[in-house]
Amino acid sequence: xxxxxxxxxxxxxxxxxxxxxxxxxxxxxxxxxxxxxxxxxxxxxxxxxxxxxxxxxxxxxxxxxxxxxxxxxxxxxxxxxxxxxxxxxxxxxxxxxxxxxxxxxxxxxxxxxxxxxxxxxxxxxxxxxxxxxxxxxxxxxx
Numbered sequence: 001x002x003x004x005x006x007x008x009x010x011x012x013x014x015x016x017x018x019x020x021x022x023x024x025x026x027x028x029x030x031x032x033x034x035x036x037x038x039x040x041x042x043x044x045x046x047x048x049x050x051x052x053x054x055x056x057x058x059x060x061x062x063x064x065x066x067x068x069x070x071x072x073x074x075x076x077x078x079x080x081x082x083x084x085x086x087x088x089x090x091x092x093x094x095x096x097x098x099x100x101x102x103x104x105x106x107x108x109x110x111x112x113x114x115x116x117x118x119x120x121x122x123x124x125x126x127x128x129x130x131x132x133x134x135x136x137x138x139x140x141x142x
Contacts, residue, residue: 013042013044013058013060013104037063037064037065037128038063038064038065039061039062039063039064039072039124039128039129039131040060040061040062040063040064041059041060041061041062041122041124041131041133042059042060042062043057043058043059043060043122043133043135044057044058044059045057045058045120045122045135045137046137047136047137047138048137048138048139048140049111049137049138049139049140050111050139050140050141050142051111051112051113051114051115051139051140051141051142052110052111052112052113052142053110053111053142054108054109054110054111055108055109055110055111055137056106056107056108057079057106057107057109057120057122058104058105058106058107059077059104059105059107059122060103060104060105061075061077061094061105061124062103063128071100071103072094072124072126072128073094073095074094074095074126074127074128075094075124075125075126075127075128076091076092076093076094076124076125076126077091077092077094077105077107077122077123077124078090078091078121078122078123078124078125079091079092079107079109079120079121079122079123080120080121080123081109081112081118081119081120081121081137082118082119082121082134083112083116083117083118083119087112089107089109090107090109092105092107094126111137111139112139114139115139115140115141116138116139117136117137117138117139118136118137118138118139119134119135119136119137120134120135120136120137121133121134122134122135
């Protein structure tokens, strides 16, 4: 297996995503060590989005071990939007093949009707532990 350079891989994926969607995304990588393995969440989330529109978050859950690595096919991803009120956006069961687009999970949600600053929370829970990451999402009037 060829060693993966996570920074280069994230940069290339960011360029492909921006070209495909024409949106401004911020790449974030979260690594958590659990029981001798590294659980990595690579996340592309929008910085801002129009009020009352759809937005997309890309997440690549990845498991690294001494024997190599690969996509994390077990566990769940939970998406929440915290702001004026806390809102659960949805959950994805990673064991369902239809949620995967290559090594990525694509999650689409609708933004609030009210403009302002919100916190987008992405949480993984599964057999290798729990990882949670938050992003600021600015909702603007269109």
